[in-house]
Amino acid sequence: MDERSSLRALPSVDVVLNGARGAALVERHGRASVVDAVRTVLARHREGIREGQPAPSLEGVAIDAGNLLDARNRSNLRPLFNLTGTVLHTNLGRALLAEAAVEAATTAMREALALEFDLDTGRRGERDSHLRRLLCELTGAEDATIVNNNAAAVLLALNAVAAGREAVVSRGELIEIGGAFRMPDIMARAGVKLVEVGTTNRTHPKDYRSALSADTALLMKVHTSNYRIEGFTAEVDGRELSAIAHEAGLPMMNDLGSGTLVDLSRWGLKREPTVAEAVAEGADLVTFSGDKLLGGPQAGFIVGKRDLIARINANPMKRALRVDKIRIAAMQATLQLYRDPDRLATRLPTLRLLSRPQSEIRALAERLLPEVAAFLPEGFTPSAAECHSQIGSGALPTDTIPSFGLSIEASGSALERLASIFRALPRPVIGHLHAGALRLDLRCLEDESGFIENLRSIRQAELFSA
Structure with missing residues (x-):
């Protein structure tokens, strides 16, 4: 068959759509999508015929169109x-959720929930209330709030407590993590003036005390989550830094980064400071993640003193950074697992x-x-x-x-x-x-x-x- 005959042998779009396979594609993908796919496939085959390739059959065109539609609809956001x-x-989504969290999230997606509705009074409630009691129970903090990740938690806490004033941080704790997240940049966006103290490898109590001024709003400690300085080093621990801050009538904020609610050494892992320990050491605010060591969905927590949490919740940015019902439901189910630490490793995928x-x-x-x-x-x-x-x-x-x-x-x-x-x-x-x-x-x-x-x-x- 010559080129002209082969081109004439190509089925029309209507013929493909009216065939059994074409009709099935329309039922599955919709007429507009199938028409576009068939036209694309026919254009490719015309080019192929001009290059000496044979004309495809009617079924072949429909199959090619189906493969094209499948490829277009295939998401890269799929299990691996x-x-x-x-x-x-x-890059692969961090923590796998526990089955209890998956079930809770599924219910939240399918059903209406009392997200901001108080069932006892019949009046408007607060979405944070679903997690506040659990977080306070597990950390020993007076109050707690939740936002969409830990970077947001740090940003919001700094802006609410120290905007327009100074925050004192050790030079050795000015971290940069993935995605070019830099603590100095977050502090600047929060409207806080960074005051660096100490050196890269050694910071002493006197460094913090000498930096105090009328403009100081808080002292801050940042967990160096993605690197370690070894050798000739010195740092001020959370308990001593809290004491220095309180002597000056200032709050101390401890950003734990990943954060954990349990002592990991129980399962043969290296010990990390827990949120409860940071609270017990005197930190007035502690920020940490929900989707890392904690093993829940992406979230950022702020726990600490009741008056400071109230200021944070009153900040207009809180609404911009809040989480939806799906994550709240999944996180509530995840936190409840921590009430039974003896079975935590069998129920929480991250720890398992x-x-x-x-x-x-x-x-x-x-x-x-x-x-x-x-x-x-x-x-x-x-x-x-x-x-x-x-x-x-x-x-x-x-x-x-x-x-x-x-x-x-x-x-x-x-x-x-x-x-x-x-x-x-x-x-x-x-x-x-x-x-x-x-x-x-x-x-x-x-x-x-x-x-x-x-x-x-x-x-x-x-x-x-x-």
């Missing part, structure tokens, strides 16, 4: 296997994954090794290998957790090609390339059968293609 070795991976024994992960790696080796062609060398996981999201940045995984070695660009194929799987597999190998840390892999079935969709020919 996090085998990076970072449990709380910021962080405390998972290396021996259990090693056994998983040994079971998966032959499954992975079965689809890898010659030139790829997989092995089970010891590795080290990290918590992520700035928590315990210099500490790692012994783990186990799979290491796949190959030469040239083959590893990058393999990593790309893994990312294109129905459920993407995300590892990391390091030292001539694609490394898959299995600490966060709990769906073993689903992982194996997912790998079976790989065609070996893809591993050889350019």
Whole structure:
């Protein structure tokens, strides 16, 4: 068939839409979307015919249109296997929610709730009330409030308590975290003048005292969540800094960053200061995250003295930074799990994954090794290998957790090609390339059968293609 005949053989848009497969596409995607897809596919085939390719069948055009629509509608925000070795991976959504939190969030999405309605009085209520009692119970604070993340918590607290005045902070605590978040920038946006004291590695009580002036609004301590200074160092702990602030009649604010409500050493992890300890040390305000070590949805908490929390809640920015009913419901369910610390590690995914024994992960790696080796062609060398996981999201940045995984070695660009194929799987597999190998840390892999079935969709020919 010559080019002209092949072009004439192409079905019209109406013919495709009126066919059985086309009608099914219209039912699924809507007529306008299908018309656009069919026109796009036909345009591509016209170009192909001019380049010597054969004309497609009616069914072939409909199939191509369906594939195009599926690709357009496929979200990149879909489940994946996090085998990076970072449990709380910021780019992969951080904490997995507990089942109780998932159920609570689902209910909140489906139903009307008494979000800002007092069922006892029949009058308007406060959305923070659903979490206030729990937060005070778990931290020992007088009062509490919630915003959409910890950066917002710091911004709001500073603006409400110290706008137009000075906040004194150790130079060694002026952190920058992911996404170019810098504490000095947040303080500037809050309308607070930063007063740095001490040096990068050593800050003493006298440094804070000498910085006090009539313009000082508060003293601030910031947890260096994503780095550690070691060697010849000195810092003023929360208890002593609170005492210095209170001697001067000032509040002390402690930004814990990630924040935890329990002593992690109970599960074999390195100890981090808890929110309750910061409150007990005398901090008037403590800020921390909800979606990191706490294991809940993204949120930022401010707990502390009742009068200061009242000032914060009266700040107009509070409304701009508030959280919705879905996150409040999920966070309430998450916080309730902390009332039963004996079963916390079995119910809270973050803690379950962080405390998972290396021996259990090693056994998983040994079971998966032959499954992975079965689809890898010659030139790829997989092995089970010891590795080290990290918590992520700035928590315990210099500490790692012994783990186990799979290491796949190959030469040239083959590893990058393999990593790309893994990312294109129905459920993407995300590892990391390091030292001539694609490394898959299995600490966060709990769906073993689903992982194996997912790998079976790989065609070996893809591993050889350019």
